[in-house]
Amino acid sequence: MAFFQLNAGLFVRRPLRCYNADMNGFLSRLLGRPDRPDPLSPALRHQLEASPQALVRVIVRTEGDVERRRSEAEALGLRVHRVFKLMPGLAVEGAAEVIIRLATRSWVVSIEMDRTVHIMPEKGD
Secondary structure, eight states: OEEEEOTTSOEEEEOOOOOOTTTOHHHHHHTTOOOOOOSSOHHHHHHHHHOTTOEEEEEEEEOSOHHHHHHHHHHTTOEEEEEETTTTEEEEEEEHHHHHHHTTSTTEEEEEEOOOOOOOOOTTO
């Protein structure tokens, strides 16, 4: 237990709390890790952790120079299929465990599965 002194000179007993960098914004900034949400959704993180050697294709939204991010992704061993410039991002393929490591990079905004898009035919065709 720790004691904290109040303005009136009274002492209050409070339990000490342990914080990790993900729970405390000040501590995150102090350690050089900005307070930001996890780029992976809980469901996607679970899927990647369940099969770390699986080959997956994902879309990575990024901050900063996209070409530089492409080089960094390739240096991790990912194959870059496409570079998006309008909304900065990359379509990449690689092992699930590498995608999890990629999510720790400060320039990664979000990661989602790269799914095939089907266009609906117009009525009458």
